[in-house]
Amino acid sequence: MHSARIASVAAAALLAGTAAKAADPVATATMMNQDQAEIGTVEIFETADGLLLRADLSELETGWHGFHIHQTGACESDFTSAGGHYAPDDSGHGFYTENGGHAGDLPNIYVGENGNAMADFHTTRVTLDGDTAPLMDDDGSAIMVHADPDTYESEAGAGDRVACGVVEPVGG
Template sequence: MNRVLASLAVLALASPALALPAAAQEPAPMRIELKGADGASHGTVTLTETPHGVLIDGDLTGMADGEYAFHFHETGLCEGNFDSAKGHHNPTNQEHGFLAANGPHAGDMANVYVTSGKARFQQFNPMVRLAGGDAPLRDADGTAVMVHGGVDDYSSQPSGDAGSRMACGVVFAAQ
């Protein structure tokens, strides 16, 4: 009997995962490539789940200098002119924009600024989660992240007068 207990003790020390309950692990950061309609890469965004929302770390390239709207879109599909991504991610049916009395959409985020063809930025979106919560990015139709060709005015309905869609990346693919 002592041999059996000794063997189990050695096994438990050799493999702590067998002896202790698994610790809750944060989801690994997700790196998403954004591409133009021509297939050219326009950089990446990395999404990191936090206890309070999603941290977005962006590194965009190959874009004309200026200010651009930046949103999560409701469908994880980036085809053609990116209309396939549909409207802004808005599962709670809010108005568009930070300035709207009944807004913003869960997918609304601050504009990004490109200088010398590049944008390096961090944003935090407390309205979304990668999975779970009221506005999960992982759902049946997936989610995309989009850079628009114009500036979001943070109030025009339904999308902030943000202009054409110039770069798109699939966060979670449509099923």
């Protein structure tokens, strides 16, 4: 009887812990397609050792897509205003390369048959506004979805830019 009561208390504590409110995002990017229609968000959370990016996207083509941080916080017309991949230390691209890529490299996302994608990515290569690879530097940063998957080699090969969102602080 005593062990059953302990198990019940432990289960209640576990359920209470899972029901606890998650941390609030410190920044967000409202993702737009090239028609400037909103197709989702990327929320950015600070963690003890980096940033967590949570993507919730819709209305994309089924399949794998490159997903990157770009160097400039601008998403005009064809999204070239966002510049290249975010590489403040001028490091090369690609997880499979000798140096393992640059700050803007993130894993590909997969979009299901319904056109939706959800993903969490953790990175220690960027900060929100710190000294090392800050997303909120003078010209900001953008989150980009590409038409094709990233090769993870020195040339991304991810194709056209199909969705873009400017990283903006929450409440700022």
